[in-house]
Amino acid sequence: MTINQSRPARSRGSFSGEMSSAALRPIIGRARTLTIWAARLLIAGCVVHMTTFLAGAHTSIGGWFTGELIALPRFGHLPETYGFFYSSVASFALPMFLLATIIHQFAVRGLALPSYVSWVLAVWSVFSALVYEPTGFPVLAICSGMLVYAAHRTNLPETTGGAR
Template sequence: MIKWAGWLIVLFGALHTLGALTVEKAASHAGDWFSGALWEEDLSAMSAANSAYWLSLGSFGVPLVMVGLTVLWLDRRGITPPSFIAWTLALWTVVDAVVLAFTPWPVLLLAAVLLLAGARRAARPRCDAGTDAGAP
């Protein structure tokens, strides 16, 4: 469950960022981004270049990839990711769903549920068949 959650988070973040850069053509504003054109801009009156930046490279996509990769890294080492990651992701996803109903938020909610279920499963004491419970 934890591995699936990690991959879903990575996939969501990567597709969001790459989709914004390509499908939404945000990358066409890269010249403005790297020329310093956004440095003096007012965020309340965003230009197309500034909006494209916050939709792509400045969005939650890159940090989501990092969170997903961290979850996978922990899982590969047999470490259960802390449940605050799942709860924070779930809360943020619910807010996103309320604000923007027509986004792929169910993917992240599924990832949060998988993380919580995986953490719960990992926290349960294991009962190994064939061993004596009273043995040292």
């Protein structure tokens, strides 16, 4: 083959960076609305969590940069520096915020989440709410319940007419 001849385009398979249209289910109506509101509630909870703990951590932030977090004590009471670090910057609030924005964008674009996302979030949040209280896990459980219900509504077959 010479330099001037063009090669036929090769298929990239399933790793082309695009999801196939068969993998994406549309989400409409009440399921879409519930998903949007669940995502908004998750976003608000994450923002409140981060601002609350970062506001309380103003006395400990200096210790984060001086190496106080490197030598973790093996037993006993953890210093306040650790508590504020693991309750704010190192908590699940930032990853949950990112997940909530992805959920919101999916719903705004009319795309349903894979139902396993809703179920895993629900199991984790209910377990955490039962074990560790008082926290924001009950709010997370409510949001995940909304997402599970929306996933259920999305998986219902379309009706041809009449009341739903």
